Amino acid sequence: MLSKTQILRAQIEEKLPSAFAVYRRQEHGCIPTGIAQIDEAVQGVPLHALTEICGSNLASSGKTSVLTSLLAQATRDHFCALVDAGDSFDPASGQAAGIYLPRLLWVRCGKSRVKLPPLEQAFKVTDILLQSGGFGLIAVNLSGIPERVVRKVPLGSWFRFSRVIEKFPAALVFVAEDPHATSCAGLVLRVGIDAGAVPFAGNLLTQLNLKVEVVRGQGKKPVRSEKYTERTGLSLRTQWA
Amino acid sequence: MFACFYIPDFAVQAALLQEPAETRAALPASPLAILDGPASLPRVFATNMAARRAGIQAGMTKLQVETYGGVLLRKRSLAEEDSAQAALVNFAGTFSPRVESTCAGAVILDLAGMEKLLGPWPKAARNMTARAADIGFDLRIAIAANPDAAFLAARGFSANYVSRPRPGRGPQRAALACRGENFAWAGIFIPAGEEAEQLAPLAVDVLPISSQMLEILHGWGIRQFRSLAALPTVAVVERLGQEGLYLQKLARGEINRQLLTVEQNVEFVASFEFDDPVETLESLFFILNRLLHELCSKLLSAALAAQELRLSIELEIRQTVRQIQRESKEEEQYRHEWKLPVPTQDRNILLGLVRLELEKTTFSAPVRRLRLEVVPVKPRVAQENFFAPPSPEAEKLEITLERIRGVVGDADVDGAACVGSPCLVDTHRPGCFTLRHFSSISDGGGDLANSPLATAPVIALRIFRPAIETAVELDGIKPHFVRLWSRHRRVMAASGPWASSGDWWNGSAWMREEWDVALKTPAGLGFYRIYRDRIRERWFVEGVFD
Numbered sequence: 001m002l003s004k005t006q007i008l009r010a011q012i013e014e015k016l017p018s019a020f021a022v023y024r025r026q027e028h029g030c031i032p033t034g035i036a037q038i039d040e041a042v043q044g045v046p047l048h049a050l051t052e053i054c055g056s057n058l059a060s061s062g063k064t065s066v067l068t069s070l071l072a073q074a075t076r077d078h079f080c081a082l083v084d085a086g087d088s089f090d091p092a093s094g095q096a097a098g099i100y101l102p103r104l105l106w107v108r109c110g111k112s113r114v115k116l117p118p119l120e121q122a123f124k125v126t127d128i129l130l131q132s133g134g135f136g137l138i139a140v141n142l143s144g145i146p147e148r149v150v151r152k153v154p155l156g157s158w159f160r161f162s163r164v165i166e167k168f169p170a171a172l173v174f175v176a177e178d179p180h181a182t183s184c185a186g187l188v189l190r191v192g193i194d195a196g197a198v199p200f201a202g203n204l205l206t207q208l209n210l211k212v213e214v215v216r217g218q219g220k221k222p223v224r225s226e227k228y229t230e231r232t233g234l235s236l237r238t239q240w241a
Numbered sequence: 242m243f244a245c246f247y248i249p250d251f252a253v254q255a256a257l258l259q260e261p262a263e264t265r266a267a268l269p270a271s272p273l274a275i276l277d278g279p280a281s282l283p284r285v286f287a288t289n290m291a292a293r294r295a296g297i298q299a300g301m302t303k304l305q306v307e308t309y310g311g312v313l314l315r316k317r318s319l320a321e322e323d324s325a326q327a328a329l330v331n332f333a334g335t336f337s338p339r340v341e342s343t344c345a346g347a348v349i350l351d352l353a354g355m356e357k358l359l360g361p362w363p364k365a366a367r368n369m370t371a372r373a374a375d376i377g378f379d380l381r382i383a384i385a386a387n388p389d390a391a392f393l394a395a396r397g398f399s400a401n402y403v404s405r406p407r408p409g410r411g412p413q414r415a416a417l418a419c420r421g422e423n424f425a426w427a428g429i430f431i432p433a434g435e436e437a438e439q440l441a442p443l444a445v446d447v448l449p450i451s452s453q454m455l456e457i458l459h460g461w462g463i464r465q466f467r468s469l470a471a472l473p474t475v476a477v478v479e480r481l482g483q484e485g486l487y488l489q490k491l492a493r494g495e496i497n498r499q500l501l502t503v504e505q506n507v508e509f510v511a512s513f514e515f516d517d518p519v520e521t522l523e524s525l526f527f528i529l530n531r532l533l534h535e536l537c538s539k540l541l542s543a544a545l546a547a548q549e550l551r552l553s554i555e556l557e558i559r560q561t562v563r564q565i566q567r568e569s570k571e572e573e574q575y576r577h578e579w580k581l582p583v584p585t586q587d588r589n590i591l592l593g594l595v596r597l598e599l600e601k602t603t604f605s606a607p608v609r610r611l612r613l614e615v616v617p618v619k620p621r622v623a624q625e626n627f628f629a630p631p632s633p634e635a636e637k638l639e640i641t642l643e644r645i646r647g648v649v650g651d652a653d654v655d656g657a658a659c660v661g662s663p664c665l666v667d668t669h670r671p672g673c674f675t676l677r678h679f680s681s682i683s684d685g686g687g688d689l690a691n692s693p694l695a696t697a698p699v700i701a702l703r704i705f706r707p708a709i710e711t712a713v714e715l716d717g718i719k720p721h722f723v724r725l726w727s728r729h730r731r732v733m734a735a736s737g738p739w740a741s742s743g744d745w746w747n748g749s750a751w752m753r754e755e756w757d758v759a760l761k762t763p764a765g766l767g768f769y770r771i772y773r774d775r776i777r778e779r780w781f782v783e784g785v786f787d
Contacts, residue, residue, distance in 0.1 A: 035698050055787070058726070059764035064787035068701040079632045079681055090784065091663040091674045093701040101663050103630075105679045108659045112650020124648045132641040134633030134681065143703060143787070169631075193765050205736045205757040205768060208700050208786065236700045238786070 031078070031137060031171050034069040035236075042187060042217055045070060045137075049186025050162045051173045054215075057143055062191045062210040064088075065097075065236050067139055067175050072098035074171075078136020081105040081129050085122035086144015105135070119145050123157065130164050130172070142176040150176055158184040179215060188215035208236050242352045242362065242433075243388040243500075246333055246373070247381040247395035248325075251346025252287035255325035256315045258377050265377060268313070272297060274306050277317040286317050330503055332376060336369065341388070341500040347396070349388045351500055366428035386433035390440060390494040397443035398429050436494020441467035448488050454481070466492040507543055509615035511535050518557040518607030522599060525608060529595055530588075532613045537588040546584030546620035550591055552577050552598075552613055556606040573606060582680045583635040584618050590636055597643040632681035642679060669743045670751060671783070672704065700786045702770065708781035713771065720758055723771060725782060730760040730767075742775070752776050757786075 002010070012019050030044035038044075045051045055061025071094065074080050080103060082089060087108045095101060107125050110118030122140055129138050142150055162184035165172040174181065179188045194209040248254050252275045257265050272292035276283040285301045297306055306312055322345060329348055333340045336359065339351035352359070359365035366382045373380040383394035431439045443466045445458050463469050469492040477485045490496045511532040519525060540546060556573040579594050633641065642660055649659045661676030714722035714729070718738065722729045737756035744750050752775040760767045768786040773779070 056762075056764035058762045059767040060786050061764075062700075062787065064703045065698060065701040069698040077630050079630060087706045088703045088784070089663070090672075090702045090704045091665055092672075093699070094663070095665060097699050097701065101665075102677075104662060106661065106663045106676065107645055107649060108653065109649050111653035111657075111659050113654070114648070114650040116648065121649050125645050128641060128644050128648070132633055132637065134631060134638075136631065205759075205786070208768065236698050238700050 028169070031070065031074050033066060034073040035066060038066070038189065038212055041212075041214055042189075044073075045171045045173055046186045047136075047169050047171050048166050049171065050158070050165055050181055050184055051171060051187040051189070052179045052181055052185050053173060053175045053189050053191060054177060054179050055191040056193075057147070057177045060193050060208060062193065062208060062212075062236060063175050064141070064143065065208075066189070066191055066212075067141065067173065068094055068097045068099065070173065071104065071137070071139065072100075074137040075100040075103040078170075079103050079105070079134060080137040080139065081107065081135045083107045083109065083122045083125050083129070083138070083140040085109045085118045085140065085142045087111055088141065088144045105129075117149075119149055119153070123153070126161070126172070130161070130168065133168055133170075135170055137171045137173065139173045139175065142174060145176070147177045150180060151178075153180060155182065155184075158182070162186075183216075185216055187217055189213070190215050205238055207238065210236060242356075242384055242386060243391045244336075244350045244352050244366070244369070244382060244384045245343070245388070245391035245395040246329060246348050246350070246369070246378075247383070247392070248329065248346040248378060249381060250287055250289055251325070252317060252322060253289045254346075254377075254379060255322045256318065258325050258328070259321060262377070271313055272309070272311065273313045273315065274301075275315050275317045276303055276306075283316070328376065329378065331507070332373060332378070335372075339500055339502045342503050343388075343392060347392060349392060349500060351388075351502075352384070362430045363428070366430065370428055382428040383431065384429070385431040385436060385494070387436070387494065387497045388500060389491055389496045389498070390431060390436045393440060393443060393447055393491065393494075394429055394431055397440070397447040431494075437466075437470055437492075440492065440494050441465065441470065443492075445469060445488075445492070448491055450488060451484075454484065454488070457481070507539065509536055509539055509545075509547075509617050510612065512610065512612040514610045515608065518609045520607045525599065525611070526592070526596060528611060529613070530592055532611065533588045533591050533595075536613060536615050537586055537591070540586050540615065540617060543617065544620070545617035546586045547591060547615040548581055548584045548618040549616035550579045550581070550594065550613065551616070552595060552611075554604070554608055554612075555610040556604060557609045575602070575604065579639070581639055582678075582682055584620050585636050586620065587636060590640060593640045594643055597640065597647055601647050635680070635682045638679075638681055669741065671741070671753075672706075700768075702784045703787040704784040705782060708772075708783050711771065711780050711782050713773075713780040720756055720771065723758060723760055723769070723780075723782070725760065725769070730762060733759040733761055733766060735759070738773075750776065755783075 009020065028046060028048045030042075030046050032039045032044040053063045053066055055063035071080055071082065082104060084107060087110060089106060089108075091101065091106075094104070107122075109121040109125065114121070116124070119142070122142065122145075126138060126140055129135055158181035161172060162181065179185065179190070181188075190213040192211055192213075194211050253273055256273075256275060257268055260268070268289075270291060272295045273289045274285045274292050274297055275287040277286035278284045283303045285297060285299050285303075285306060287299065288297050292312060295309055295312070297309060297312065303314065306314065326342065326345060329346070330340055330342050333348045333350050337350040337352055337355060341349045343349050352362075352365075355365075356362070359368070362384045366384060369382055370380055381395045381398065383391045383398065385391035385394055429439075444464060445455065445466065447466075450458075458464075458469065463472075469489055472489065474486065474489065477489050481488075487496070513528050513532060515528075536547070552575075554575040556575065577598055579591075579598075585591065645660050651660075652658050658676040660679070662679040664675050664677045666673040666675055709725075712724040713720045719735050720732045722731060724730070735756050735758045737758075738754040739756075740752075740754050742750070742752035745752075754773045754775060756771050756773075758769055758771055760769055770783045770786070772781055772783055774781060
């Protein structure tokens with residue numbers, strides 16, 4: 001004897017077969033970031049998903065360093081694209097980190113006399129790159145864009161990006177001050193500087209001590225914040241250290 | 242087997258080739274003479290059959306010809322003859338890749354291995370003649386086992402040198418097409434081994450012979466190949482030397498030589514001139530699509546692919562009142578060139594590139610003329626690198642890059658490209674880089690060893706481009722306060738100064754003192770790189786360690 005709920009459910013499923021289907025995100029591979037502490041925690045940046053790396057624009061946060069390290073790893077095995085909304089990428093830093101520059105397509109937004117705002121340029125270029133396919137990693141650096149401008153991006157845009165990237169074996173990474181994609185993101189990392197001693201060795205800046213927080217991870221969203229501070233010893237050294 | 246395409250009265254047919262098809266069809270019935278020589282005394286160089294029947298002969302003066310009345314006179318044009326010869330070579334190239342341009346109005350084709358493709362030779366000759374008629378040629382075709390026999394047969398059996406061959410002289414020797422009253426034979430096939438017999442009735446005039454030698458032969462009463470071929474070889478050599486022996490072998494059809502094939506230099510150019518200048522892009526795209534279709538078809542038929550595409554657009558001449566008064570004309574032209582990373586025969590890819598470029602271009606005047614030129618190369622046939630990483634499809638990548646350029650622009654205000662692959666410049670000047678064309682091909686990762694991964698992650702510098710000019714308050718030589726984002730920030734620690742300079746030997750000298758400073762900000766410590774321009778004596782914030 002079926003209960004009323006079961007009967008009702010059967011009647012609905014008869015007309016709408018997928019009404020109660022649960023959408024499950026497929027598990028796919030990752031691109032390692034090259035930072036052992038992050039890779040241990042989240043196995044790297046997931047393919048077929050949107051990832052956000054967040055950190056302060058005003059203070060040193062380490063988000064650009066994480067992105068550079070990720071690009072250095074990704075260019076070993078993939079062609080990558082960097083959509084630079086604020087034209088802030090430093091090729092010398094990139095090469096020092098080990099980015100294989102011939103496999104990197106760098107798009108500098110907001111530099112020519114085109115009247116379109118840099119943020120819109122960045123989003124349009126990302127759309128074009130997604131349609132084109134063939135890139136293993138598409139990174140969009142919104143660091144130079146004021147937070148109040150990025151916040152105005154409608155949720156629909158993030159949702160669209162997350163659905164499009166699901167079909168491609170590529171990782172889509174946004175770097176910004178704050179997370180904006182909410183549940184559309186497969187992984188959200190918040191990077192910040194560790195409030196401790198100023199890392200000058202004598203007269204020389206040698207390293208930055210950072211902390212990384214996994215705000216949202218694959219399969220468990222949102223996750224409970226995990227902080228990697230001095231205990232994990234996450235520190236990035238300077239090129240000359 | 243070899244085929245010879247021979248155009249009787251080549252100079253006449255070359256002149257007629259420029260005429261419309263209707264005029265060309267009507268003219269053979271009228272006497273026509275081609276004049277050549279100095280303008281003061283032009284003489285008849287060539288005539289058609291109607292003119293010859295009327296009694297007009299080569300060498301007559303223009304005045305003599307005009308006494309006949311009703312004779313069409315044309316001046317000989319070498320350019321027209323060259324063009325007709327090129328058209329004949331191109332036409333022959335559609336049947337065989339090995340074509341020899343033997344002389345004006347004659348080409349020889351190597352048909353070895355073509356029988357299955359072209360069918361039985363008599364049928365093939367009929368098809369060739371019919372196709373030649375479509376492009377305006379009245380051809381004589383002969384097919385033989387050696388090139389010279391084919392040439393002599395085509396030339397000799399074109400009615401001027403021999404009477405109609407006797408029917409029933411062999412099953413292969415049959416009339417292939419009867420085209421008008423001027424020429425009885427349009428094609429002839431000489432089976433291997435029967436050259437001497439088939440060529441026997443030809444007049445010795447057909448041979449490439451000097452007038453002196455011809456006079457000797459006529460003096461001996463030798464007027465046909467048959468008579469020349471029957472002479473004893475030793476006696477011919479004794480009396481006429483090697484030239485005589487060569488002529489005798491030709492008459493017997495015994496000379497077998499290699500063809501001096503021409504390298505076909507086909508130009509891949511298509512152009513269109515509008516009757517009325519157009520102002521809309523759609524009209525342009527419609528015509529461009531057609532031109533590209535034509536070019537890609539030519540590329541396909543030649544087994545080539547486009548490596549470069551050049552577009553040239555002529556705009557309508559604009560004349561201001563002043564220019565009209567000065568009688569000067571201004572002609573504006575727009576040119577663009579695409580260098581493709583991978584040769585392509587795909588019309589849609591080429592049209593996409595042209596479309597993207599034209600959509601972001603503004604013309605100052607309506608378009609009058611279009612011209613497209615393709616630089617052909619052999620298409621890529623090699624397999625891609627098996628160990629290369631997955632990459633954007635090379636053929637479509639160029640369109641993707643063009644679309645991106647359409648969004649972000651081609652170059653910044655300093656002229657540096659906005660889209661490409663970064664490349665460091667070999668200089669000590671900080672922040673120097675160029676952008677190279679991004680390509681996904683010919684990358685086997687060979688240089689990966691030259692860009693090793695850092696042993697541990699390093700801090701990246703986020704650059705402010707251009708550098709932000711700032712004010713710095715010093716404590717001794719050390720920065721104490723730095724003005725940033727409209728606020729004075731206290732310097733918590735500083736590292737420096739790191740002095741560098743360069744290019745003092747030329748006009749772009751630079752000299753700076755760098756400091757790495759830790760600034761106190763509401764979000765925490767910010768590690769910035771600031772520098773002092775020692776030439777302008779100003780402070781700048783170059784970037785932040787992020």
